[in-house]
Amino acid sequence: MADIDIQHLANLAQLELSQQEISVVGEDLQRIMIMVDQMQAIDTSNVEPLAHPLDARQRLRPDQITETIERDLYQQGAPATADGLYLVPRVVE
Amino acid sequence: MDTDLSLAGLATGLRERSFSSVELTAALLAQIAERNPQLNAFITVTADEALQQAAAADAALAGGASSALCGIPLAYKDIFCTRGVRTTCGSRMLEEFIAPYDATATARLAAAGAVMLGKTNMDEFAMGSSNENSHFGAVANPWDDTRVPGGSSGGSACAVAAGLAPAALGTDTGGSIRQPAAFCGVSGLKPTYGRVSRYGMVAFASSLDQAGVFARSAADIATVLPHMAGFDPLDSTSSEHEDPWLDACTTQPLGTARSGRIGLPKQYFRDLGVTEASLQSACRVLEASGFELVDVSLPHVDAAIPCYYIIAGAEASTNLSRYDGVRFGHRCDNPQSLEDLYRRSRSEGFGAEVKRRILTGTYALSVGYYDAYYLKAQKIRRLIQQDFLAAFADVDLIIAPTTPDIAFKRGDLVDDPVAMYQQDIYTIPASLAGLPAMSIPCGTHRGLPLGLQLIGPHFAEKRLLETAASFQQQTDWHQQRPGQNPQAADSGSET
Amino acid sequence: MSWESVIGLEVHVQLATNSKIFSGAPTAFGAEPNTQACVVDLGLPGVLPVLNEEAVRMAVKFGLAIGAEIHPYSVFDRKNYFYPDLPKGYQISQFEQPIVGRGSLTVHVEGCEPQQVGITRAHLEEDAGKSIHDAYAGLTGIDLNRTGTPLLEVVSEPDLRTAAEAAAYFRQLHSLVRYLKICDGNLAEGSMRCDANVSVRRVGDPELGVRAEIKNINSFRFVEMAITYEIERQIELLESGGTVARDTRLYDAERNETRSMRSKELSNDYRYFPDPDLLPIELDQSFIDAVAADLPELPEAKLKRYVAQLELSDYDAAWLTQDPEVAEFFEAVFAQAGNAKLAANWVMGELSAALNKAELSIAESPVPAATLGELLQRIADGTVSGKIAKGLFDTLWQSGGDVDTIIASEGLQQVTDSGEIQAMVDEIVAANPDQVAQFLSGKDKVFGFFVGQVMKASKGKANPAQVNELLRAALKK
Incomplete structure (x- = not known):
C-alpha cells in the first residue's frame, strides 16, 4: 500500500497535526488500512451498494414554516457575534 | 428506601404511594453523589431539575397519570440534546455547549413523565469501545474499577449496573449499547435502525446510529422503549413501520417466548474462546425452554469490521465538519486567520481517536480511493445484510456472544486501535444490517459478566425481548450485582 | 486565423418556496441577520434534514418545461468543504444522480434564427449563507438567513458561442422560471445567479481550450459584459504566446474586468458521497403527471401562438412574451379590446413608456388591464380618436375612473357630424387666405396646418378622416 499523505488529509479535514502526531497517526492509519484491505478479497461484482439499512424512500415534508427562531438563545453559546452576525477572522475573496 | 426494584416495581410503588418520585429521585441522587466520584458515570448531574x-x-400521579414511566428517574447518555442542559458528547469541543432544543427521544420520555437524573459519560462522539476516549475521564466498571465498562455508552451501562439509575439511554453505532451492557452485566437493546428518532442525537455515523435502552431486565427495557420509539417527521430515516405491540407494551407486561428456531452462526460458534462455557449453557437454557437451535451461516461477517470502519469513518468525517468554532463549541484563542481558527479549534477540541476516525474517513472518501474503499464497503454491507436475511428465512432469531472476552483492563x-476495533467483532454485523439486537447477562468469567447477544429480523424487537424475558425467567444472571461475591458466581445458576 | 469561444452557463435558481429545502424555517429576503436560520440551518449538533415537497415539485416542473427526462430515482450527496457561510462543512447537493436529466431551451438572439441550447442537467441543492466583509475591522460577519434556501442548479451544455447568446439564454431561463412561478426572478436580490465557463479555440479546432469559470454574475448585462471581457482576455493572452490558466474568476462591474479569485485556487477534493441523513427521492409517475397537468403555457408556445393566431410580428410577440406578467396583462387588454395589434401597440408603447418613467412594474400599473382594454375598445369603435385616447389614458393614469363615464362627462366623443365639421372647415379656410394661396401654389405641406387648425377648433374631437376629406374638397374649390 502506498504511503498515506496524512498532511493532505489533515488539510482537507482542517486539522492541525504536529510532526509527531503525523507520524503516529500515519502508522495507525497504515495498520487500519491493512485491516481494511481484507475487504478486497471479497468479490462484489454485481452487488448493489447499500447506503441505508432499510430500503425506504425519502419522505417529503409539506412546504410550511414550522420553526420558531430564537436567535439570541442560539447565539448565547457562540464564540463571537455582533449585531446578530457570527464573526470570524476576515475572509479574503 | 430500596431503589433496586424493577421498573414495574418502582411504578407500582409510586402509584401505591409507597414512596414518591421526589423520594426515589433524591435517593438515587444521593447514591450518585456518593459513587460518581469513583465511577465517573455521569458528566452532568441535573439534581435540581430532577427534583x-x-x-x-x-x-x-396524584392526578391519576397512567404512564408507567411517570416519576421514574432515568439517565441519558450525553449525546442527546437537552434544552438548557449542557450536552458535551464526551468532547472538549462541546464542553460548554448548551443545546437550545430537545432530542425527540428524550422529549418523548419527558412527556411520559420520566425524570432526568443527568447526562452520562461516553467515548468522545461515541467513538470507542472502552469509554477511555472521554474528555471527562474514563468510567470505571462497577464490577472491577481497574477495568473498562465498555463503550461508547459506558456511563449509562455503569450507572444501571451500579444501581444509580433503574434504566438509561444509550446509542449504538457498532455495539455501543450491547458491548458495555455485556461488560457491566446489564441488559441493553439496540432497536432496528429507524425505530427511534435520531433527531437531537449528536451524529456519529448517520446510517448506523440508533438509540436504545439499558436496564436490568428485558421487561424493564420493554417499559421504556415504547415511550421513545416511533415515527418522527423530523428524521428522514425514521421508519413509519407501525407496530401495535409497541403501543400495547405501555399497558401490558412483556410476554415470554417459548418456542421458535434460533440460529447459531457457525462462523462464531466454531471458536467461542472464553465465552464458550456461558454460551453453551445459555444454549441449553434456551433448548430447555422449548427453542430449537440450528446452525446458520453468515459467510461475509469476517469483513464486517473493515466494512464498518470505512462506512462509519466516512460518515463521521463529514458529520464532524460542523465543529468549526464559528457558531458553537470550542474556539481557539486569538485566531490569526480563518484557517488558523478552523485548524486550532478542531485540533484542540477533538481527541486522538476522533481525529483518527476523521482522517480515516477523509481518506476513504478522497479522490481515487472512493471506489476501492467506500463503495466497496457499501457493497459488502449489502452482502452482510443478505447473509442475515437469508438466515432469517430459516430461523426466528440468531444468537452470538456479545463480546470476545470479559471487560479488559x-x-x-x-x-x-486495530485490536480495540476487534472488540466489536460480534456486534458490528447487526449494526451494518440495521437489525435489532440486544445483550443480556448470560454468565461470568473470572467473576466478570459476559453477554449473550440476540439478533432479530428488522422490527422484531418483540421477539427479542420476549425471548430474553424467557431466558431471564430461567436464569438469574441479570439479577447479580457488582460487589456480590464475584468469584463464586462463575459457576452460574439456573433457577 | 479567427477564434471561436465556447461558453456554458451554470445558473442557480432560488426556488420560491415558503420554507427552506431541508427545514421549516422561512425564506424571506432582507430579514435581520440570522433571524431566518433555525437549528437545522445552523447545523447544530443532532439536527437532521427533511426534504420540502414543493422544492421537488418545482424541480420536476422545470424539467418538464425543458422537455427533460425526470429521473424517478435521484440521490442527495454531500459536497464537503469548509467555509464560514456553510454551517455543516458540507453542502447537500445532487452529484451523480440529479433529479432532472437532459433537456433544452429555445433561445432568441435578435437577428438570428432561434437556437436550441442543450441543458445537461438540473439538480436540487441548498444555498449557503452570506459573508459581510466590510462592517468590522479585520473580521467577517456571517449571516445564515439564506442558508438552506432551495436552489435548482441548471447546467447548460457548452453550446453557446457568443456573449450575446449567453445573455439571451440567461434571459430565456429567467423568463421560463417566472412563467413556471418557481422563482421570483429578482436578480438584484440574488434569486438567479450565473456562473459562466468560458474558453476559446481556433475556428475548426476540435479540441476545447482551457476554460475559466466566472462566478456569481447576477444581471443579464453583466453576463454579456463579463463574457465579452473574458473572451477578449483569453484571445489576447493566446495571441501574445501565453496560455490560459484554468481558474475561477470574479467579474468586477465597476472596472469591467474579470480577476482571479485566489481563495478558490486551492485544489478542492469535495469528497462527494450520498448523504446518509437523506433517503433516495423516488418519484411516482402520478406525481410527475400531476405536475405536468399543472404546467402553464410556456413562453415559446405563447410566442408562436401570438404570431400564428394574433398575427403579431415576431418582434412584438417576443417582446410581449418575455415576461409572464406582461403577457398576462396584454392578454387581458386584448380580451377587452378585441384588437391584438392595437393592444400590442399600446402595451409596448404608451403603457410601457409610462411605466418606465414611473419606475413601476406592469403588475403595479395604475391603469388596470381591463380599463386599458375598454379605452382601446373606444378607439376601435370610433368613439374617441387615438389622440383623445392618449389624453384619456393620462387621466386614467393620474386619477383612475371609468372610461365611458369620463368620455361622457368631458364630452370627448369624436365629432362625426359632417355638417359640424364642414362649418369648422369653412371658417378656417375663410380665415386663412394666405395659407390657401400657398397650398394652391403647390405647397402641400400647408395642408397639415389646416388639419391642425380644424382639430384645434374641435378640441381634438373631430374625426380625422372626415376632416381630411372635407378639407381637401374645400381647398380644391
Whole structure:
C-alpha cells in the first residue's frame, strides 16, 4: 500500500497535526488500512451498494414554516457575534 | 428506601404511594453523589431539575397519570440534546455547549413523565469501545474499577449496573449499547435502525446510529422503549413501520417466548474462546425452554469490521465538519486567520481517536480511493445484510456472544486501535444490517459478566425481548450485582 | 486565423418556496441577520434534514418545461468543504444522480434564427449563507438567513458561442422560471445567479481550450459584459504566446474586468458521497403527471401562438412574451379590446413608456388591464380618436375612473357630424387666405396646418378622416 499523505488529509479535514502526531497517526492509519484491505478479497461484482439499512424512500415534508427562531438563545453559546452576525477572522475573496 | 426494584416495581410503588418520585429521585441522587466520584458515570448531574421534574410527576400521579414511566428517574447518555442542559458528547469541543432544543427521544420520555437524573459519560462522539476516549475521564466498571465498562455508552451501562439509575439511554453505532451492557452485566437493546428518532442525537455515523435502552431486565427495557420509539417527521430515516405491540407494551407486561428456531452462526460458534462455557449453557437454557437451535451461516461477517470502519469513518468525517468554532463549541484563542481558527479549534477540541476516525474517513472518501474503499464497503454491507436475511428465512432469531472476552483492563488497548476495533467483532454485523439486537447477562468469567447477544429480523424487537424475558425467567444472571461475591458466581445458576 | 469561444452557463435558481429545502424555517429576503436560520440551518449538533415537497415539485416542473427526462430515482450527496457561510462543512447537493436529466431551451438572439441550447442537467441543492466583509475591522460577519434556501442548479451544455447568446439564454431561463412561478426572478436580490465557463479555440479546432469559470454574475448585462471581457482576455493572452490558466474568476462591474479569485485556487477534493441523513427521492409517475397537468403555457408556445393566431410580428410577440406578467396583462387588454395589434401597440408603447418613467412594474400599473382594454375598445369603435385616447389614458393614469363615464362627462366623443365639421372647415379656410394661396401654389405641406387648425377648433374631437376629406374638397374649390 502506498504511503498515506496524512498532511493532505489533515488539510482537507482542517486539522492541525504536529510532526509527531503525523507520524503516529500515519502508522495507525497504515495498520487500519491493512485491516481494511481484507475487504478486497471479497468479490462484489454485481452487488448493489447499500447506503441505508432499510430500503425506504425519502419522505417529503409539506412546504410550511414550522420553526420558531430564537436567535439570541442560539447565539448565547457562540464564540463571537455582533449585531446578530457570527464573526470570524476576515475572509479574503 | 430500596431503589433496586424493577421498573414495574418502582411504578407500582409510586402509584401505591409507597414512596414518591421526589423520594426515589433524591435517593438515587444521593447514591450518585456518593459513587460518581469513583465511577465517573455521569458528566452532568441535573439534581435540581430532577427534583423539580419528580415533584411535577408526583403531582401528575396524584392526578391519576397512567404512564408507567411517570416519576421514574432515568439517565441519558450525553449525546442527546437537552434544552438548557449542557450536552458535551464526551468532547472538549462541546464542553460548554448548551443545546437550545430537545432530542425527540428524550422529549418523548419527558412527556411520559420520566425524570432526568443527568447526562452520562461516553467515548468522545461515541467513538470507542472502552469509554477511555472521554474528555471527562474514563468510567470505571462497577464490577472491577481497574477495568473498562465498555463503550461508547459506558456511563449509562455503569450507572444501571451500579444501581444509580433503574434504566438509561444509550446509542449504538457498532455495539455501543450491547458491548458495555455485556461488560457491566446489564441488559441493553439496540432497536432496528429507524425505530427511534435520531433527531437531537449528536451524529456519529448517520446510517448506523440508533438509540436504545439499558436496564436490568428485558421487561424493564420493554417499559421504556415504547415511550421513545416511533415515527418522527423530523428524521428522514425514521421508519413509519407501525407496530401495535409497541403501543400495547405501555399497558401490558412483556410476554415470554417459548418456542421458535434460533440460529447459531457457525462462523462464531466454531471458536467461542472464553465465552464458550456461558454460551453453551445459555444454549441449553434456551433448548430447555422449548427453542430449537440450528446452525446458520453468515459467510461475509469476517469483513464486517473493515466494512464498518470505512462506512462509519466516512460518515463521521463529514458529520464532524460542523465543529468549526464559528457558531458553537470550542474556539481557539486569538485566531490569526480563518484557517488558523478552523485548524486550532478542531485540533484542540477533538481527541486522538476522533481525529483518527476523521482522517480515516477523509481518506476513504478522497479522490481515487472512493471506489476501492467506500463503495466497496457499501457493497459488502449489502452482502452482510443478505447473509442475515437469508438466515432469517430459516430461523426466528440468531444468537452470538456479545463480546470476545470479559471487560479488559483500562489502558490495555489504548495504543492499538486495530485490536480495540476487534472488540466489536460480534456486534458490528447487526449494526451494518440495521437489525435489532440486544445483550443480556448470560454468565461470568473470572467473576466478570459476559453477554449473550440476540439478533432479530428488522422490527422484531418483540421477539427479542420476549425471548430474553424467557431466558431471564430461567436464569438469574441479570439479577447479580457488582460487589456480590464475584468469584463464586462463575459457576452460574439456573433457577 | 479567427477564434471561436465556447461558453456554458451554470445558473442557480432560488426556488420560491415558503420554507427552506431541508427545514421549516422561512425564506424571506432582507430579514435581520440570522433571524431566518433555525437549528437545522445552523447545523447544530443532532439536527437532521427533511426534504420540502414543493422544492421537488418545482424541480420536476422545470424539467418538464425543458422537455427533460425526470429521473424517478435521484440521490442527495454531500459536497464537503469548509467555509464560514456553510454551517455543516458540507453542502447537500445532487452529484451523480440529479433529479432532472437532459433537456433544452429555445433561445432568441435578435437577428438570428432561434437556437436550441442543450441543458445537461438540473439538480436540487441548498444555498449557503452570506459573508459581510466590510462592517468590522479585520473580521467577517456571517449571516445564515439564506442558508438552506432551495436552489435548482441548471447546467447548460457548452453550446453557446457568443456573449450575446449567453445573455439571451440567461434571459430565456429567467423568463421560463417566472412563467413556471418557481422563482421570483429578482436578480438584484440574488434569486438567479450565473456562473459562466468560458474558453476559446481556433475556428475548426476540435479540441476545447482551457476554460475559466466566472462566478456569481447576477444581471443579464453583466453576463454579456463579463463574457465579452473574458473572451477578449483569453484571445489576447493566446495571441501574445501565453496560455490560459484554468481558474475561477470574479467579474468586477465597476472596472469591467474579470480577476482571479485566489481563495478558490486551492485544489478542492469535495469528497462527494450520498448523504446518509437523506433517503433516495423516488418519484411516482402520478406525481410527475400531476405536475405536468399543472404546467402553464410556456413562453415559446405563447410566442408562436401570438404570431400564428394574433398575427403579431415576431418582434412584438417576443417582446410581449418575455415576461409572464406582461403577457398576462396584454392578454387581458386584448380580451377587452378585441384588437391584438392595437393592444400590442399600446402595451409596448404608451403603457410601457409610462411605466418606465414611473419606475413601476406592469403588475403595479395604475391603469388596470381591463380599463386599458375598454379605452382601446373606444378607439376601435370610433368613439374617441387615438389622440383623445392618449389624453384619456393620462387621466386614467393620474386619477383612475371609468372610461365611458369620463368620455361622457368631458364630452370627448369624436365629432362625426359632417355638417359640424364642414362649418369648422369653412371658417378656417375663410380665415386663412394666405395659407390657401400657398397650398394652391403647390405647397402641400400647408395642408397639415389646416388639419391642425380644424382639430384645434374641435378640441381634438373631430374625426380625422372626415376632416381630411372635407378639407381637401374645400381647398380644391
